[in-house]
Amino acid sequence: MYPVDLPDVDDTGLTSASEQYLSSLESRTWNNEWFQLSQTSKVAITADNARRVQLFEDDQPDCALLALYSPDDPTQVVALYLHEKWWCVEDVLRTSSKSRSGLITVQSLMERVIVFLLSQVVERSSQEKALFSLHPRTESCKLLWRDSQAVGFYTVKHKGSLCDSWSSRCYLLPALDTVLVRRSWRRRGFGLLMLEDYCSSFYTETCLGVSSPLSPSMAAVCRSFLQQHEEHLEQLYEVEAPGNWTQRRNIWLSIQLGRYSLGNNEENSPTSGETQRNEGDDSSQKT
Numbered sequence: 001m002y003p004v005d006l007p008d009v010d011d012t013g014l015t016s017a018s019e020q021y022l023s024s025l026e027s028r029t030w031n032n033e034w035f036q037l038s039q040t041s042k043v044a045i046t047a048d049n050a051r052r053v054q055l056f057e058d059d060q061p062d063c064a065l066l067a068l069y070s071p072d073d074p075t076q077v078v079a080l081y082l083h084e085k086w087w088c089v090e091d092v093l094r095t096s097s098k099s100r101s102g103l104i105t106v107q108s109l110m111e112r113v114i115v116f117l118l119s120q121v122v123e124r125s126s127q128e129k130a131l132f133s134l135h136p137r138t139e140s141c142k143l144l145w146r147d148s149q150a151v152g153f154y155t156v157k158h159k160g161s162l163c164d165s166w167s168s169r170c171y172l173l174p175a176l177d178t179v180l181v182r183r184s185w186r187r188r189g190f191g192l193l194m195l196e197d198y199c200s201s202f203y204t205e206t207c208l209g210v211s212s213p214l215s216p217s218m219a220a221v222c223r224s225f226l227q228q229h230e231e232h233l234e235q236l237y238e239v240e241a242p243g244n245w246t247q248r249r250n251i252w253l254s255i256q257l258g259r260y261s262l263g264n265n266e267e268n269s270p271t272s273g274e275t276q277r278n279e280g281d282d283s284s285q286k287t
Contacts, residue, residue: 002094003082008108011063014082018052018066021081025050035068035079035086043070043078045086053077055116057134058165065113077121080113092117093150100148103197106141114150115141118180132178136165139177142197144190152181154194159205163241172243174202175209179218191221199225199232208232209239210251219260222251 009017025047033045043049049071052064066081079086093114106112119132135141135155144152155178163169176198181190202208210222226233237248254260 001096003080003087003092004094004100004108004110004114005096006083006110008110009083010109014055014109015062015064017084018064018081022047022050022052022066035088037078037088043068050081053120054134055112056137058136063109063137075124077117080117082110082113089117089122090149093122095145095148095150098148100145103142103144103194106143106153111143112137112141114143115153115155118150118153118182119178123180123183135178142194144181144194146185151185152179152190152194154179154198156198156201157209157211157241169242171209171241173207173209173237173239173248174205175211175239175241175243177211191217192224195221195225196229199229199236206235207237207248208235209237209243209248212238212240212249214238214251214260216261219251219255220262223255223262226252226255 025045028047034042035045036042045068049069050066051069053067055063055065067077068079068081068086070076070078077089079088080092081087082092106115115135119135138161140156140158141153142155143150144154154176157163157171157175157177159172159174160170163171176195179191179194181194199208210218214222222236226236233252234250236251237243238251238254239249240247249259255262
């Protein structure tokens, strides 16, 4: 079984276990612990290689877990301390449950850890920063499971939810905020699948948002979706927070007017993966 299949832990238990283990490492005058990455590679488990990482954005109370970093690349997380043992990153993303298949709403803390890994760790090279800022703990998420592993996710800002932690502005419509498909799983139609799921989840809404700005690949996914579902032509908008009418732009109209870069190469294919994150009025996006 993998961490997501074991009995869930709460914020306090996760943080407390991390702090106690790190404290024990810091008090040692010797080291005899190693984490075996492969048959030919292992990493020393020391206070220098293990660090607490924050799980949520602006988190109060704090919720942190312990990550083990490669001594050769201090930006590379190789393992997480969960359920009183070290797990390699790829095993944390796996499940032994056959019921985890397709898009499933995130409910447990371990599932939130998986969203953290996908958004902060596994798609990041040593030359790159994390793809996204940390997600708030209240943000709605769905994980995409295929072949017993988590291969992507999307998050939604619900209508009425706060736009940020420093103002009282609230979203005036639902907004598809963050989308990620792992690089090795792209060009299989999963971006389109997530957009379809998002729209069907809010079928009673007159208007639905996608956070601005749209990348070429996200715009291509929207084009493919709207060509197949003409009933959504007047429903789907590119939006800036909080999404009043002056902050909305009809996506289909923008496509017709050539406002997006829609190439014919593989990167801009309607089935490619995309990453998107709305940062209030300061939006950023990476493909």
